[in-house]
Amino acid sequence: MTDPIVQFTHVSKSFGEVKAVKDISFEVQRGEFFSLLGPSGCGKTTTLRLLAGFEQPDEDGGLVRIAGEVVNRKRPYEREIGMVFQNYAIFPHLSVEKNVAFGLEQHRVPRAEIPERVVKALEMVRLDVGQFARRMPNQLSGGQRQRVALARALVLRPAILLLDEPLGAIDLKLRKEMQLELKQLNKSLEITFVYVTHDQEEALTMSDRIAVMDNARIAQLGSPAEIYENPRTPFVAKFIGESNFFEGTAARGLGDRWEVAGGNATFHVPAQPGLQAGAKVRIAVRPEWMDVCLPETIPAGENAATGTVRDVIYLGEMMHVIVTLADGTDCTVALRNEGQLIKPLPWKRGDRAAVSWLPEDCQVLEEE
Amino acid sequence: MAGLRQRLLGFFHPRPQARAWALLAPGTLWLLVFFLVPILIMLVYSLMPRGVYGGVRPGFTIEHYARFFNPLYLEILNRTLLWSVAATLICLVMGYPLAYLIARSGQWKNVLMFLVVLPFWTSFLVRTFAMIFLMRDTGLINTLLLRLGVITQPIPMLYTPFAVMTGLVYGFLPFMVLPIYASLEKLDLSLLEAAEVLGARPAARFWKVTFPLSVPGVVAGCLLVFIPSLGSFLTSDLLGGAKQVMIGNLIQNQFSAARNWPFGSAASFIVMALVLVAVLWYLRIRDRAPAGVR
Amino acid sequence: MNNRLPRWLVAFAFVVYLFLHLPLLVLVLFSFNDSKFSVEWVGFTWQWYARLFQREDILNGLRASMIVGLASTVISAILGTLIALALARHRFRGRTTVEAFLYVPLVTPEIVVGISLLILFVLLGFPLGLTTITIAHVAFCISFVVVVVLARLQGMDQNLEEAAMTLGADEITTFWKITVPQVWPGILSGALLAFTMSFDDFVITSFVSGVGSSTLPIVVYGMVRKNIEPSINAISTIILVATSLLIYAADRLGRDKPLRK
Numbered sequence: 001m002t003d004p005i006v007q008f009t010h011v012s013k014s015f016g017e018v019k020a021v022k023d024i025s026f027e028v029q030r031g032e033f034f035s036l037l038g039p040s041g042c043g044k045t046t047t048l049r050l051l052a053g054f055e056q057p058d059e060d061g062g063l064v065r066i067a068g069e070v071v072n073r074k075r076p077y078e079r080e081i082g083m084v085f086q087n088y089a090i091f092p093h094l095s096v097e098k099n100v101a102f103g104l105e106q107h108r109v110p111r112a113e114i115p116e117r118v119v120k121a122l123e124m125v126r127l128d129v130g131q132f133a134r135r136m137p138n139q140l141s142g143g144q145r146q147r148v149a150l151a152r153a154l155v156l157r158p159a160i161l162l163l164d165e166p167l168g169a170i171d172l173k174l175r176k177e178m179q180l181e182l183k184q185l186n187k188s189l190e191i192t193f194v195y196v197t198h199d200q201e202e203a204l205t206m207s208d209r210i211a212v213m214d215n216a217r218i219a220q221l222g223s224p225a226e227i228y229e230n231p232r233t234p235f236v237a238k239f240i241g242e243s244n245f246f247e248g249t250a251a252r253g254l255g256d257r258w259e260v261a262g263g264n265a266t267f268h269v270p271a272q273p274g275l276q277a278g279a280k281v282r283i284a285v286r287p288e289w290m291d292v293c294l295p296e297t298i299p300a301g302e303n304a305a306t307g308t309v310r311d312v313i314y315l316g317e318m319m320h321v322i323v324t325l326a327d328g329t330d331c332t333v334a335l336r337n338e339g340q341l342i343k344p345l346p347w348k349r350g351d352r353a354a355v356s357w358l359p360e361d362c363q364v365l366e367e368e
Numbered sequence: 369m370a371g372l373r374q375r376l377l378g379f380f381h382p383r384p385q386a387r388a389w390a391l392l393a394p395g396t397l398w399l400l401v402f403f404l405v406p407i408l409i410m411l412v413y414s415l416m417p418r419g420v421y422g423g424v425r426p427g428f429t430i431e432h433y434a435r436f437f438n439p440l441y442l443e444i445l446n447r448t449l450l451w452s453v454a455a456t457l458i459c460l461v462m463g464y465p466l467a468y469l470i471a472r473s474g475q476w477k478n479v480l481m482f483l484v485v486l487p488f489w490t491s492f493l494v495r496t497f498a499m500i501f502l503m504r505d506t507g508l509i510n511t512l513l514l515r516l517g518v519i520t521q522p523i524p525m526l527y528t529p530f531a532v533m534t535g536l537v538y539g540f541l542p543f544m545v546l547p548i549y550a551s552l553e554k555l556d557l558s559l560l561e562a563a564e565v566l567g568a569r570p571a572a573r574f575w576k577v578t579f580p581l582s583v584p585g586v587v588a589g590c591l592l593v594f595i596p597s598l599g600s601f602l603t604s605d606l607l608g609g610a611k612q613v614m615i616g617n618l619i620q621n622q623f624s625a626a627r628n629w630p631f632g633s634a635a636s637f638i639v640m641a642l643v644l645v646a647v648l649w650y651l652r653i654r655d656r657a658p659a660g661v662r
Numbered sequence: 663m664n665n666r667l668p669r670w671l672v673a674f675a676f677v678v679y680l681f682l683h684l685p686l687l688v689l690v691l692f693s694f695n696d697s698k699f700s701v702e703w704v705g706f707t708w709q710w711y712a713r714l715f716q717r718e719d720i721l722n723g724l725r726a727s728m729i730v731g732l733a734s735t736v737i738s739a740i741l742g743t744l745i746a747l748a749l750a751r752h753r754f755r756g757r758t759t760v761e762a763f764l765y766v767p768l769v770t771p772e773i774v775v776g777i778s779l780l781i782l783f784v785l786l787g788f789p790l791g792l793t794t795i796t797i798a799h800v801a802f803c804i805s806f807v808v809v810v811v812l813a814r815l816q817g818m819d820q821n822l823e824e825a826a827m828t829l830g831a832d833e834i835t836t837f838w839k840i841t842v843p844q845v846w847p848g849i850l851s852g853a854l855l856a857f858t859m860s861f862d863d864f865v866i867t868s869f870v871s872g873v874g875s876s877t878l879p880i881v882v883y884g885m886v887r888k889n890i891e892p893s894i895n896a897i898s899t900i901i902l903v904a905t906s907l908l909i910y911a912a913d914r915l916g917r918d919k920p921l922r923k
Contacts, residue, residue, distance in 0.1 A: 054824055075381060076827040083828040089821035093843040102839075103829030152829065162828075377832055388752035392760060395741035395804050402801040403767055406778035413781060423784075462678050469675040472667055482913060487682050489855075489909045491862035493879050494898040497886055498685035501692070504890065508688055511701040541682065591769075599771020602865060606886060616773050623777055623869065633781070636774045647769055 003068070005030045005159060005192050006051060011062035013046055013055055020046040022216040023062070028160075028194060029208075033186045035195045037203040038213035039239065044196045045164060047213070051194060052162055053079050067159060077106075082153030082191075083162040086169065088145040090137040096122075096148050097133040103156045121155035124185070143174050154185070160192045167202070179206050200240050204228060212236050229286075234365050237284035243363075244287065244331045244355075246305070250279045257359060263327045267303035268359040282365045287334035289361040292321050292347060295354040304356040305331065309347050314340065321347050323355050331355050407640070414633035422627025432634035441618070445638070448615040451529070452597035455536035456544075459593045460586065462537070463544035467585075468578075470545075471552035481549060488542030496606050499535050500526065503607075527609035535603040543592035551585030552578070584654060591650045595643050615639055686902060693895035710896040720897060723881035730792055730877060731860045734799035739853040741800070742807025749808070750815035751823075767805045775802060776869035783870060790872030798870045799863060803856040810855065810916065814848025815841075847915040854912035858905050 004027035013021040021043045028034045036044035049055045050064055053076035057063070063070050071079055082103075091099050100118045109117070122129050125147040137145060146166060153161055163182075167175045183206050186193045197203050203210050204224045211221045214235045220227060231237035234245065248262025253275075257268045260281045269283060291299075298304040307325035319340070321333045333355055335345065347353060380387045414432055419425040435441060470480045487495060502508050503525040510522040525531055555578060563573045601616025608614070615635060622632025696705035714720050748754070749761065767775070779798050783790060822844065826836040864879040871880060878901070885894050 052824075052828060054827075073382065075377075075832065076824070077830045077832050081828055083825065085821045085825060087819065087821060089819060089825040091822060091825075091840060091843075102826070102831075106826075106830030106835065149825075152825075156829065373832075373834060377834070384752060385754050388748045388754035391744045391748035391752070395745040395808075396760065396763070398741060398800060399763065399767065399804060402779065402782070402797055403770075403775070404763075406782040407770075407774065409781055409785065410774075410778040462681075465671055466675045466678045469667060469671055482910075483679065484682065485913075486906060486909060487686065489858055489862075490686075490905045491864075491879065491898075491901050493862070493864045493882055493886075494689070494901055495686070497882075497894060497898055498689045500886065500890065501689055501895070502685055506699070506701065508692075508701050538681070538685070541678075595769055596771065599773050601773055616771070619773055619777065623780065629781065632777060636777055639771055640774055643769060643771065 003030065004028060005067055006034075006194065007063075007065040007068075008047070008050075009063045009065070011047075011050060011057050011064060013050055013061055014058055019216050021050065024213075024216075024218050025062075026211055026218060026221055028192060031186075031190050031192055032208045033183065033193045033195065033206055035197060035203040035207040035210045036213060037197055037200060037210050037239075038219075039198055042213040043216040044198075044213050048162055048164055048194065048196045051160075052076050052081055052083055080159040081162055082156055082158035082160070084146070084149045084153055084164065084166045086165045088142075088149045088166075090140075090145050090148055090152075092137050094137075095133070096127075096135050096137070096140070099137070099148055100152045100155055103152060107156065117155055118151075121151040124154060125151045126181070127151065143170055143178070146170065146178070150182075150185075154189065154191070157189075158191065160194060163193060163195045165197055167197075175202075182206060204240070212239065214239070229363075231284055231363055232366050234282065234284070237363065237365060242287055242332060242334075243284040244290070245282065245284055247280065247282045250275055250277050250281050252277060264307075264325045264329070265303065265305035267305075267362070269362040269364055270360060272364055282367075284363040284365055285357050285361055286363075287320065287332045288318075290331070290333040290355050290357045292323065292333050292335070292353050293356055295352060298354055298356050302356040302358055303362070304354045306352070306354045307331070309349055309351040309353050311349065312345060312347055319345055321345070321353075323353055325355075410633045411637060413630050414637050416630050418628055418630050423629050432631045433638075435631065436634075436638065444613050444615055444618055447613070448598060449642075451533060451536065451614065452594050455533060455540065455597045456590050456593045458533070458537050459541050459544040460590060463541055463589065464548055464586070467545045467548035467552055470549055471555070477553075481546075484542050484545050484549075488546075492539055492602060495539060496535055496602055499531070499538060499607055503531055503534070526607060527611065529608075529612055531607040532604050532612050532614075535607040536597050536600060539600075539603060540593040540596055543596070544589035547588035547592065548582060548585040551582045551588075555581055587650055587653050591646060594646055598642055598646075599639055689895055690899045690902065693892055693899045695892060695895075698891055710892040711900075713893055714896055714900075717893075719876070719881050719884075720878070723876050723878035726792060726795075726875060727861050727878040730795050730799060731857050733796045734803055734860045735853050735857040737796070738800045738803035738807050738856045739849060742804045742852060742856075743811050743849055745804070745808050746811035746815055749812055751820075764805050764808055767802050772802075772863075772865040776866040779866070780869040790870055791875040794870045794872075795867050795875065795877065798866050799860040802863075802866065803859055806855055806859065807849075807852040810852035811845065811848050814845045814851075814916075818844045851912045851916035854908050854915070858908050858912070862901070862905060 006028035008024055008026050010023050010025055011021060012019060012023050024043075024047065036047055038044045046055060050057060051066075053071065053074055057072055064072055066079055066081075091102065094102065097118050100121055101114050104114045104117060118133075119129050122133065127144065127147050132140070132144070137148070140148065149166070167178055170178065179202060182193070185191075195203075195206065204227075207224055209221065209223055210227050212219045212227060212235075220232045220236045222230075227236065228240055231240060231243070237243040237245070246262050246264060246267065248260040248267070251259045251261045251266075253259075253271060254268070256271050258271050258275055258281075260267055260269055267283075269281065275281075292309075293299070295304075295306045305325050307323045309321060310324045310330060311320075311322040313320040313322070315337070317337060318334045319337045321335060323331050323333065325331055380390070413424050415428055415430065416424040417427045417429045417431070436445065466484070470477055470484070473480055500507070504510070505522040505524060505526070507526075509525065510519075513519045514522065559577055559581075560573050563577050568576065599616055600614060601620050604612050604614040604617050605620070615638070619632050619635045619639070622628045622635065692701070693710055694706050694708070695703055696707040696709070745764070749757070775798070779794070779801070783794050788794060818841070822840050823836050826840045827833075831839060862879060863877075864883060867877050868880060868883070871877065876884075878897075882894065882897055882901075885897075
């Protein structure tokens, strides 16, 4: 286990009455691409700012450590960090090269070295030096400004690069490109990236690990696969991708399974430690783990719930079949589209149908 | 030097309150000592009996305030209030259409607004003198009218209530236009389009949508004209002569010829009280949501 | 949507503009009239301007106004900017009180400010002169500077300062290298406004100036009271032109430069 470069231990931060961050603890490994993901107001930006040093934890609000050292009292310019802001924050009164050189000057890098390092940094973010070095920020496009912001931060080789929704204002195609570039830079420079975003796709694409935040706390922390395939709470299941939810009461244990009686169906879940008869159980199942079949031909060993097809939606790569179940709730099943013109789905509105899924695919959720 | 800088920053870093107050201190201290304290002293003076040379002598009395119930002084107070209200209304009638026009002038907005603001910033004394130059018996207007044969005798315009009123309006009109323009400029034109689609005609659109939304600006403008009018003294001094006395002249007199500082202080306080009432009333209105805005 | 403005509105506005500017234009025009008493146009002359420069009182008044103006501008610009910084960048208790307190000078009638300061100076035994005038002018200029500079600071992107700090600049360096370049037009604009207000002030100055420390407006007032003659038109024109230029400069500087997009 490599040593963590960032450690938050029971950190809380309040603004007046409101607690923006409630008792969060996590570690970031050296060289990792670590994302803080959540809806607006969840506390992710505050967490980043606590790491940067723009905010301080509350009086007994825990400890923030960088490279093992407690930095609660340290100013941003005393920490080994670089930062990229959502609106780029390029100094409007300085040219591109002066912007990039700014940090070098502040760190008293010898005059002679500066131009070379500036050039290297600009090349690293793929900005043509000859064309852009002398330009002023108002002559640049959004994407170009973002690259300058990156270059300016990276030229200092900080231990940690903080990114606050840096791709929010960039259009989709360029955004995808930059996501990959950022991932590349993270690996090639071996600089730890701490990335804040509300876009779960972005987080899944780029991160080594994700901390999903909700309401000032960390709901779940894990790799993209863990977050996506094993969501722990209803919030995470809903926020990442899509989920169908089923509820029921635990009836009895059957070896390595438990039988749960629900409103829509009786289904089997993998045995959970400490599960007792009568306990409330809530599960999430992703649409792509389910199938649609006739109520009479449910495959053996699978859970199922019956209902009526409400809609079939064409999404290109996938087809979504929405089935209204017995209690009136809708269940979405995602099926590969193998070409509706040659191999169309046999389902249409009004058909009687059943949705089925394997017991292993039941994601048993914790209460929030 | 670097050590001092670090120590300074280090001292202030964990003390955000101290940081803010260190920056605020010089300016607020200046205002405290040279603005607030003098007014408080003035208040104290207004409650002390008049001294031999016109200053104060030790003691406590409310005679200076009581003096205001004398019909002579009540008349001055009334006149001041009346003229201030009149000037405010005239400025409103003149200023609102102008503000409206400027707000709808697209690219000319800035130029037109600048032309309104310019007189506001130039010397009040000079502008008042311009009025004198025009309105004297031997001034431009009378001379022109005489020449054209419209009149045979010069019309006495100066040293009349009309002159003072004109002077007040002339001096404070830009104060009315600015805030009204500011709130009209923020008006969302799609609201008017929606009203039009719903069948409202131009007059109805104005009174039911535009005007209510501009009320904050109107109220601010009225305040900005009313308050200086209350305290004005230059206008009535130069344009009104001895007969058109406003409370400002009364006050000024106490500190020159009449030599009665405590009485002058009391009068000032009464003016301040009126101003405070107007401001509080304005804040009340401002905090209530303007009509038509959710 | 019918965007044409009704004709009566345009005519009305035109009349109001005339009302605002015609008196001043007339004033300027007649400063060149070659006749002392009559309002009839006789001929063009510079004599009234020439006479101004021979008058001791005018020259002294001008000197006094310049000294007071410069001094009060510098002081109120510094004090006002510091306050604006505190308001724009710091959270602190008592903030609403401070803001309210700053706005009170803006609504207080000049006459009240004038006499209360007179009372103070006399009570302290402080001799009335250029110093007392300067002190008074600073008192009413600070609030104006705060308003202008505050707007500029609030309009500025705070991330710029934060970015500078992540790059190794401490608070003081950040202020000089990042904040000031962004807001100096606002500070200068506020300073020009302060100078204009100080230069033009009559009411407050008349109470706190002593004998021999008359500023230009006080001299002009004396001239108006004594005798109406074209020299007054001349000095008025000079004041008008000077302040117009200052206000124009302040206005240009006060406009936010479009920085992005």
